[in-house]
Amino acid sequence: MAKFFIDGGARLSGEVNVSGAKNSALPIIAASLLTKKQVVLENIPDVHDVRTMIQLAEYLGARVEFKRNVLRIHTPRLRRVAAPYDIVTRMRASYYMLGTLIARNKKAVVAMPGGCAIGPRPVDLHIRGLAALGTRIEIKDGYIHAHAQSIAGNKIDLQGPKGTSVGATINVMLAACGASGTAVISPAAVEPEVVDVANFLNALGVEISGQGSHEIKVRGCSGLDQGVRYRIIPDRIEAGTFAVAAAITGGDLLLKGAAPEHMTGVIEKLIEIGVRVKLNGRGISVNGHGKKNAVNICVAPYPGFPTDMQAQFMALLATVPGTSTIRESIFENRFMQAIELMRMGADITIEGDTAVIDGVRELSGAQVMASDLRASSALVLAGLAASGTTIVRRVYHLDRGYERFAFKLRRLGARIRRGR
Numbered sequence: 001m002a003k004f005f006i007d008g009g010a011r012l013s014g015e016v017n018v019s020g021a022k023n024s025a026l027p028i029i030a031a032s033l034l035t036k037k038q039v040v041l042e043n044i045p046d047v048h049d050v051r052t053m054i055q056l057a058e059y060l061g062a063r064v065e066f067k068r069n070v071l072r073i074h075t076p077r078l079r080r081v082a083a084p085y086d087i088v089t090r091m092r093a094s095y096y097m098l099g100t101l102i103a104r105n106k107k108a109v110v111a112m113p114g115g116c117a118i119g120p121r122p123v124d125l126h127i128r129g130l131a132a133l134g135t136r137i138e139i140k141d142g143y144i145h146a147h148a149q150s151i152a153g154n155k156i157d158l159q160g161p162k163g164t165s166v167g168a169t170i171n172v173m174l175a176a177c178g179a180s181g182t183a184v185i186s187p188a189a190v191e192p193e194v195v196d197v198a199n200f201l202n203a204l205g206v207e208i209s210g211q212g213s214h215e216i217k218v219r220g221c222s223g224l225d226q227g228v229r230y231r232i233i234p235d236r237i238e239a240g241t242f243a244v245a246a247a248i249t250g251g252d253l254l255l256k257g258a259a260p261e262h263m264t265g266v267i268e269k270l271i272e273i274g275v276r277v278k279l280n281g282r283g284i285s286v287n288g289h290g291k292k293n294a295v296n297i298c299v300a301p302y303p304g305f306p307t308d309m310q311a312q313f314m315a316l317l318a319t320v321p322g323t324s325t326i327r328e329s330i331f332e333n334r335f336m337q338a339i340e341l342m343r344m345g346a347d348i349t350i351e352g353d354t355a356v357i358d359g360v361r362e363l364s365g366a367q368v369m370a371s372d373l374r375a376s377s378a379l380v381l382a383g384l385a386a387s388g389t390t391i392v393r394r395v396y397h398l399d400r401g402y403e404r405f406a407f408k409l410r411r412l413g414a415r416i417r418r419g420r
């Protein structure tokens, strides 16, 4: 199994191109199966999750060509309406085919996604939302069977115990594309990826309004047969990860093509820590020279501080003098990186949903194990700053969501290589 070998201590400098957002690309690829005409998607990141979604699209009947971040996808006819367990288990976002297949075909069978490393991750809101659209849902043999005579325009309540859900908002939006009336989704998630999917659907000829607010209206239409060319937004989490790479190594990076308007929660915390952040027409420049301050972070839905950046900031704060805290309020079990960072000399205590981090003078290289996508990037960041060599095992987690991560880091001066 592949590993990363990192010799820490190099200050990163230079320019890095920010890739397209994985969490937009996945539902938008699924949504491309709504139309009979060809869709051309630009800025699609070449990461394993995207390859898995392409595989699923092909399995369902799409013809796909993927070259240099441009994806052409054409589905004149669906061949199947089922997403099998072996694909769904590799990637939760396969469940976006549920909404798509319901809208296009009124019928879908998608394996129930299980829990995952970061917690139980239920799909009750997806199911409740789809049922409110008039879909009959049955869970049988580990599969969600959905069937609708017709899809109703209705009011869809997505209030859950932790607020609304990004995935459920998108899934219901997709299914509502096939509704005979107007569906009103409330409360809707406001993440930029939700807005991107809505903008894509509008370009396809669906009428969606309110995206970016807590109430989204979808006016469905049957038989979409419009083609479209659409460009995916930049990945705010990849950009944030490189910003932390600059901060933790005391380096100086230009994040080319990053969208600062999607990153206010992260930028505010970087500035509070003492990192210099400047916006210019080409992207965001991040300079991590100089003294840094401990901070308190509370993860929150957009536009707050994203749960997908919490692990990377934990690595950074482990090297910042003083006591910092991170409170994770969205997922229940998302501090797995802490124990691995402690193997590198970090001083971290977990108290319920809060991590207390006492900065140390230096982290030291160790063998560590990646457990999920963002936790893995945190370990690489820690390795960049640590003395000696860090070996990160199970880097397939990183391959799922970061495009050519080691290559990009190496171009900025990092001493990182992939090996066995």
Ligand code: UD1
Pocket (backbone or CB within 6 Å): 023, 026, 093, 120, 121, 122, 123, 124, 125, 126, 127, 160, 161, 162, 163, 164, 165, 166, 167, 168, 189, 193, 307, 308, 330, 331, 332
């Ligand atoms: C998406 C992102 C993920 C990010 C997360 C939060 C993708 C592919 N993934 O995940 O990277 O970390 O948003 O910004 O876009 N919940 C329920 N019932 C449900 C659905 C969710 O209780 O049916 C809970 C979850 O367990 C969690 C919270 O709601 O506690 C938010 O989850 P959600 O917004 O759905 O995250 P995802 O869409 O899975």
